[in-house]
Amino acid sequence: MNTVTAPAITTTYREALRMALREALQRDPRVFLMGEDVGRYGGTYAVSKGLLEEFGEERIRDTPLSESAFVGAGIGAALNGMLPIVEVMTCNFSLLALDQILNNAATLRHMSGGQFNIPLVIRMATGAGRQLAAQHSHSFEGWYAHIPGIRVVTPATLEDARGMLWTALMDPDPVIMFENALLYNLEGELAADAGAVDIDHAVVRRAGSDLTLVTYGGSLPKTLQAAERLAAQNINAEVIDLRTLRPLDMTTVLDSLAKTHRMVIIDEGWKSGSLAAEIMARVMEQAFYELDAPIERVCSAEVPIPYARHLEQAAIPQVETILAAALRMVK
Amino acid sequence: MTPDPELARKLLHEMVRIRRFEEKSAELYSAGKIRGFLHLYIGEEAVATGVMQALQPEDAVFATYREHGHALARGLSAGAIMAEMYGKVEGCSRGRGGSMHLFDAAAKFYGGNAIVGGGLPLTVGYALAQKMQQRIGLAACFFGEGAIAEGEFHESMNLASLWNVPALFLCENNLYAMGTALERSEADTNLVEKAASYRIAGKSVDGMDVLAVLEAAQQAAQFVRAGNGPYFLEFRTYRFRAHSMFDPELYRSKAEVERWKQRCPIAGFSARAISEEWLTPETITAIEAEVAREIAQAVEFAEAGTWEPVEMLTRNVYTARVQPE
Ligand SMILES: Cc1ncc(C[n+]2csc(CCOP(=O)(O)OP(=O)(O)O)c2C)c(N)n1
Ligand SMILES: [Mg+2]
Numbered sequence: 001m002n003t004v005t006a007p008a009i010t011t012t013y014r015e016a017l018r019m020a021l022r023e024a025l026q027r028d029p030r031v032f033l034m035g036e037d038v039g040r041y042g043g044t045y046a047v048s049k050g051l052l053e054e055f056g057e058e059r060i061r062d063t064p065l066s067e068s069a070f071v072g073a074g075i076g077a078a079l080n081g082m083l084p085i086v087e088v089m090t091c092n093f094s095l096l097a098l099d100q101i102l103n104n105a106a107t108l109r110h111m112s113g114g115q116f117n118i119p120l121v122i123r124m125a126t127g128a129g130r131q132l133a134a135q136h137s138h139s140f141e142g143w144y145a146h147i148p149g150i151r152v153v154t155p156a157t158l159e160d161a162r163g164m165l166w167t168a169l170m171d172p173d174p175v176i177m178f179e180n181a182l183l184y185n186l187e188g189e190l191a192a193d194a195g196a197v198d199i200d201h202a203v204v205r206r207a208g209s210d211l212t213l214v215t216y217g218g219s220l221p222k223t224l225q226a227a228e229r230l231a232a233q234n235i236n237a238e239v240i241d242l243r244t245l246r247p248l249d250m251t252t253v254l255d256s257l258a259k260t261h262r263m264v265i266i267d268e269g270w271k272s273g274s275l276a277a278e279i280m281a282r283v284m285e286q287a288f289y290e291l292d293a294p295i296e297r298v299c300s301a302e303v304p305i306p307y308a309r310h311l312e313q314a315a316i317p318q319v320e321t322i323l324a325a326a327l328r329m330v331k
Numbered sequence: 332m333t334p335d336p337e338l339a340r341k342l343l344h345e346m347v348r349i350r351r352f353e354e355k356s357a358e359l360y361s362a363g364k365i366r367g368f369l370h371l372y373i374g375e376e377a378v379a380t381g382v383m384q385a386l387q388p389e390d391a392v393f394a395t396y397r398e399h400g401h402a403l404a405r406g407l408s409a410g411a412i413m414a415e416m417y418g419k420v421e422g423c424s425r426g427r428g429g430s431m432h433l434f435d436a437a438a439k440f441y442g443g444n445a446i447v448g449g450g451l452p453l454t455v456g457y458a459l460a461q462k463m464q465q466r467i468g469l470a471a472c473f474f475g476e477g478a479i480a481e482g483e484f485h486e487s488m489n490l491a492s493l494w495n496v497p498a499l500f501l502c503e504n505n506l507y508a509m510g511t512a513l514e515r516s517e518a519d520t521n522l523v524e525k526a527a528s529y530r531i532a533g534k535s536v537d538g539m540d541v542l543a544v545l546e547a548a549q550q551a552a553q554f555v556r557a558g559n560g561p562y563f564l565e566f567r568t569y570r571f572r573a574h575s576m577f578d579p580e581l582y583r584s585k586a587e588v589e590r591w592k593q594r595c596p597i598a599g600f601s602a603r604a605i606s607e608e609w610l611t612p613e614t615i616t617a618i619e620a621e622v623a624r625e626i627a628q629a630v631e632f633a634e635a636g637t638w639e640p641v642e643m644l645t646r647n648v649y650t651a652r653v654q655p656e
Binding site: 036040041044092133311 | 366368432447480516
C-alpha cells in the first residue's frame, strides 16, 4: 500500500484520467488529443468532458468516423515531433485501425533500423458487462500484447488512471492504454499530489501466502473481492496486478509463486491463445518446479459475448468463478 | 405522388407502429427491462417506412444498430423484436443480439450491425452473389451519414460500381454522428456527389416526407432491378431523441431540435392525409388503437418469454457438423 503523504481527494477513475489528460496538455505543447466525439460530445465516456473549452479545437480534435486514418495520422504526427493521444472509442473499433497499429506503429522503428520512433499513446475502452453484445464487448488486451514494438498498459486503479498517461507519453515508443469501461465509475481516494507512475512493473495489490491470483484491468476488483472471500475462509491469496501486459514483468509473478506455489490467472480475454496462456507458458519455462498444482485460468468463454445478461455474465470471469478455481487449488 | 386510401393507411400505420414501439422501448429501458445501448428511430420513421414499401420479399436488407424501425417495417413481429431486447430466447436473434443485432433469415433481414459502415461491404458481396447466381432481388443497405467518413464506404462504393452489382445504398442523413455534425466531419457535405465520384447514380430526398421517400425508393429500386448497377439515395432526416440513452446532447440546441420536430413525418402526413381526404380522423384513431394493441401484445410476449439455459452458452459459435454414419 502507498503511504498517502498529501491530503487525499475523493475522485473517480474517469476523473483521474481527465486529470492526467489535463496535466499532459498543460505540461507539453506537443500533446494533443484526437478521436471520435472527444470534443463537442464531451467524450463517449465523458473522460474528456470540458477539455475542449479549456484547450480549444486544435488540441482537442474531433475526428470523423475514420479509425484507420486518424490512428494512422497519430502515428504520422508522432513521427514528426508531436505527442499525440489518440482515443479509439472502444477496442472493438480499433480493429479498423489494426493495420496502422501493427504495420506502422509497431514496425517503423525496427524497419528503419532504429532511425524513427513513434511516441504515441492510443487509449481505448475495453471489456464486457454492459449488455452491449458481440460487437461492443470484447477484450483485446491480450491480442495487442502479442505485438512486439508496442507497449500495452491496463490501469485498474485510480493511481494508475492518474499516473500512467504521462509516463506512456514520455515513452519513445507507441503505448496502448486499455481502460475497462466498468472502471470509469470506480470511486476512491487519491493523493492530491498524485502524478506519473512507473509502467514497468507489476504490483502486489494484496499480500498473501497461500496462492497467487494474477490479473489485470477490469478483473482486478473482482479478484480482490474473491481474495477477501477467501480470507474469510482463512485462505490468504496474494493478488498481482500486472499493469503492463507487454513487456510482462515476470519477476513479480515468479517471486510470488516462489512463496505460494499455486497460481490462478484471471483474464477477461478468450481462453485460447490468451495472455493467461502466455503467463502459464512462461511459468512452465521458468518456474515449473515451484508449482505444487497445475495453474488454473479463469477467462472468458469461447463465445462472442452474448446480449442476454445471464449469458453475458456466464461468459466472463466472476467473483464466484475465481473463488471456485482458488478453492479447487488449495483443497 | 397521390396515394390511394389503402396505401395512405398502410404508410401511416407503419410510421405510427414504429413511433409507439420506440416510445415503449424507451419506457422499458428506464424500467430496466431492456439493457445495453438503445438507439431510437423517432423522427426518422418515414425513411424505413417508405423504402420498405418499395422493396420486395426477394430483396435483402442490411441495417445499422438503429434498426428497430427497419425490422418492423420489413415485417419482423413486434413481439420477436421486443423479446430480443428483453434477452429472451423467443427473440428474433434468440436473445444473443439485443437491440443492435436484430436478424431474421426468413425476412432476409441481415441485421443489425453495430460497427459503423460494417454492413456496406456485406451488401456489395450479397449483391454480387445475386448477380453471379442470376437471382432476382437486390441488396439494400441502410447506414448513417457518419459511415461516409469510413474507408469501408469508399471501398464499397467503388466495388459496387466496378462490379455493377444490384445494390441500393440508403444513407440516413440525420446530420449528426453521435455529437459530430456532418459539416464538422466531411470536407464536402454533398453526399450524392461522393457516390457520383464512383459513377454511382444518386439522389437526395426529403426524408421527413414518406411519399417522397417511397417515390424515390421505387425509382431507385427499378433502376437497380433493370441491371443498371447500384443506386445511392440520401434521405435528409433528423433524430428527435438522443443518440442513445446516455447522451447529454451538448452538441445541438433545443431550438434546432424543436424546428425539426415541426417537420414530424407522422404529424405532417396525418394532417395532409386528412386535408386531401385520403384518410378520415376516425381511421387515424383506429390506427392508434390497433398499434397500441399490437405493442401491448409484444410486451406481453416478451414478458412471458424464457431465458436460454446457461448450459447453452457456447451454442452457435460453430455450425453443428453432421456426424458421418
Ligand atoms: C467503427 C465504429 N466506430 C465508432 C462507433 C461508435 N458509434 C456508434 S454510432 C456512431 C455514430 C454514427 O453516426 P451515423 O452513421 O450518422 O448514424 P446515426 O447514429 O446518426 O444513425 C458512432 C461514432 C462504432 N459503432 N463503430
Ligand atoms: Mg447520423
